[in-house]
Amino acid sequence: SGAVDRVDSDLGRMEAVKRLKGVEDRRVGSEVFDELTLKTLYKLANSGYLAVLNGAVSTGKEANVFKGITDNDEFVAVKIYRVATSDFKKMQYYIQGDPRFRVRTTNRRQLVQAWVNKEFRNLKRALEAGVRVPEPVVARDNILIMEFIGDDGEPAPTMREVPPDDPERALELIVEYMHRLYTGARLVHGDLSFFNILNHSGEPVIIDVSQAMVLDHPLAMELLERDIKNVVRDFKRLGVNVSEDDIRKKIKKE
Ligand code: ADP
Incomplete structure (x- = not known):
């Protein structure tokens, strides 16, 4: 019921987009939602991964985590990496020795994208090995959607x-x-x-x-x-x- 209460049952795509945008305007600085991040959010909404972005869970150094609600009224965690202020050096340092990622790039956005893919694949691998981690749903550009860990929308x-x-x-x-x-x-x-x-x-x-x-x-x-x-x-x-x-x-x- 928690999610249902918060979502209009007839929420259309355009409405979803407006509400996603509303989050940008009301809750967080435009720093998180640069134009490309908004585009990616819209794409995720249009692909059915996300209906509503509903509140910040955490504002970290490199990423912000939001609570999202899917078309099926389920909560998800939406981790959005900031491209402009990401720790480029650290990401390069960690990703360079990893044979799964042959990234030789000086492009911030590409590196963040590789980083998000790395998090997605690490979550999958951990899960397959029987480690309790959030189940990953999708990774696109600088955004990772995963299982929301919490009860009734409370992280x-x-x-x-x-x-x-x-x-x-x-x-x-x-x-x-x-x-x-x-x-x-x-x-x-x-x-x-x-x-x-x-x-x-x-x-x-x-x-x-x-x-x-x-x-x-x-x-x-x-x-x-x-x-x-x-x-x-x-x-x-x-x-x-x-x-x-x-x-x-x-x-x-x-
Ligand atoms: P950062 O690298 O920015 O610290 P984290 O992945 O550690 O990002 O997440 C930051 C915070 O967001 C966590 O401490 C937790 O409170 C919340 N969080 C992250 N992932 C989830 C999740 N899947 N479900 C619920 N809360 C989460």
Whole structure:
């Protein structure tokens, strides 16, 4: 009912476009919705991926996340990368060693597009390996649409904001996901901490896999170690006794 209440049942395409545009005018600076981003949003609306863009979930450094509603009245998360202010250097640094992406470009928009594709494919790979991440729906230009993690349109908080009630169990799950990511998907998250794990009614959901890299990327092992350190630090704060060695062994076990 939540979504239905918010969407007129006879919402037409043009109306959808107007409402998408309304978001630009009322809620966020035009910085996010440059002309090409608006065009891409319209295309996504016309392809049936999106009926309404309804409120900002998060305004990050490189991307904004919005709550969207589909033609079928389902919530989706719409992650829109800003092209103008994206961290070009970082994206190049991470994407260069990845054999899946042979991007040799100095074009910002192309690089962001490759980055969004990378996030989409990483989500798919993680999902296939049994890691709880948002299911990706579509990636186009600088926009990624994925499963909305939350209840009744209320986004789940991060584990940083709302720590898990049962930290021991959360730790076990997260280490299992790191293991599946490593041995199954053959990826390292690379920015893992409670900031990038949502607490969905007690269930950890790993997000923001855009920078996740394949195991033979030259940075992979260094970033795996950083992920392990962050996870140990965050759980120690909750009083869980866990060592980096413990976690490393579990992640790498065959
Ligand atoms: P950034 O790289 O800008 O930090 P994230 O992917 O980490 O982008 O998302 C930023 C915030 O948006 C998250 O902390 C979370 O609050 C929210 N968010 C991201 N993805 C989803 C999702 N699939 N469902 C619900 N909320 C999400």
